[in-house]
Amino acid sequence: GAGVSQSPSNKVTEKGKDVELRCDPISGHTALYWYRQSLGQGLEFLIYFQGNSAPDKSGLPSDRFSAERTGGSVSTLTIQRTQQEDSAVYLCASRTGTGELFFGEGSRLTVL
Amino acid sequence: RKEVEQDPGPFNVPEGATVAFNCTYSNSASQSFFWYRQDCRKEPKLLMSVYSSGNEDGRFTAQLNRASQYISLLIRDSKLSDSATYLCVVPRSGGYNKLIFGAGTRLAVHP
Numbered sequence: 001g002a003g004v005s006q007s008p009s010n011k012v013t014e015k016g017k018d019v020e021l022r023c024d025p026i027s028g029h030t031a032l033y034w035y036r037q038s039l040g041q042g043l044e045f046l047i048y049f050q051g052n053s054a055p056d057k058s059g060l061p062s063d064r065f066s067a068e069r070t071g072g073s074v075s076t077l078t079i080q081r082t083q084q085e086d087s088a089v090y091l092c093a094s095r096t097g098t099g100e101l102f103f104g105e106g107s108r109l110t111v112l
Numbered sequence: 113r114k115e116v117e118q119d120p121g122p123f124n125v126p127e128g129a130t131v132a133f134n135c136t137y138s139n140s141a142s143q144s145f146f147w148y149r150q151d152c153r154k155e156p157k158l159l160m161s162v163y164s165s166g167n168e169d170g171r172f173t174a175q176l177n178r179a180s181q182y183i184s185l186l187i188r189d190s191k192l193s194d195s196a197t198y199l200c201v202v203p204r205s206g207g208y209n210k211l212i213f214g215a216g217t218r219l220a221v222h223p
Contacts, residue, residue, distance in 0.1 A: 033211065042199070042215035043156070056210060091155060099144055099203070101211065103155035 002026070006092050006104035013082055014112050021077045021107045023092030029102070031095035034067060034077050037106075038088045046090075049075065082111045113138050116202045118214035125221055129190045133217045135200030136182045145183050146201040147174055150216065156199055160185070190221045 005024040013019050025032050034046040045059040049069045060066070064082075069075040079086055089108050093101040117136045125131050137145075144163045148156040160167050162183055166175040173186040187194055197216040204210035 035213070043213040045210060045212060048210055050209065058210075095211075099146065099161065099211070100158050101146075101148075101156075101201075103157070105155055 004092055004094055004102050004104035006090075006107050008107055009105060010108045010110075012110045012112065015084060016081055018078065018080045019082055019109060021079075021090050021092075021109070023075045023077070023104060025073065025075070025092070025094030026102055027073075029094035029096065030072065032069060032075050033093045033095065033101065034075070035091045035093065036088045037091060043091065046077070079109075082109075084111050087111045115139065115204065115212050116200055116214040118198075118200050118217045120215060120217060122218035122220050125190055125219070127190055127192060127221055127223055129221075130186065130188045131190060131219065132184055132186045133198055133200075133219075134182050134184050135202075135214055136180075137200075137202040138181070139202065139204060140178075140181060142202050142204075144203065145174075145176060146211075147183075147185050148199040148201055148213075150197045150199055152196075156213075159198070187219075190219075192221050192223065195219055195221045 007022045030051045032049045035043040037043050047067045048056040064080045067077045087110050089106040091106045093103045095101050115138050147159040149159045150156040160174045162174045162176050171188045175184045197218050199216045200214040201211050
């Protein structure tokens with residue numbers, strides 16, 4: 001498709017389980033971001049990938065969170081041993097050369 | 113001081129009103145700035161980019177004040193469809209590497 005694609009759109013899991021969230025960016029965009037948005041809150045930066053450079057992981061809230069980007073395209077955000085406070089919408093965005101971010105529709109994670 | 117600060121609102125205005133939002137930032141090295149719009153339970157979408165002193169697009173005007181480190185968004189002749197949350201975005205460094213979002217300002221336009 002033409003836009004950023006994220007899956008799953010909704011995920012309900014039990015506390016302690018691991019989850020994987022996937023992002024397929026716009027073709028040709030070399031930069032990819034993950035953000036988290038809790039209900040009624042702003043966007044919290046998690047991680048940034050740019051080409052083949054080392055990712056900027058400074059926003060990851062704990063070592064339970066990790067992300068990778070394979071082949072400079074698809075990215076996976078993994079949350080291990082999920083906690084209730086991890087419940088949020090996880091937004092992925094890819095970026096143009098002039099700084100514009102295109103967001104996917106998000107993955108809504110609910111941890112019971 | 114937060115990296116990016118916005119008045120959370122809500123701003124409740126009648127149709128046709130002019131409304132302005134401010135966004136202050138702490139990193140003086142930031143060169144370009146963005147305003148995004150986010151509708152309820154939707155993803156953010158780019159409204160305007162601000163690269164120099166300002167930018168205008170129809171009813172929307174964005175201005176940058178580097179000396180005071182703030183950007184503003186002015187909406188003229190407000191429409192009901194303008195009701196949304198407006199997010200200010202600032203790069204943490206000089207480039208676009210880490211784009212930091214403000215918490216957003218809610219606008220509600222009523223008939």
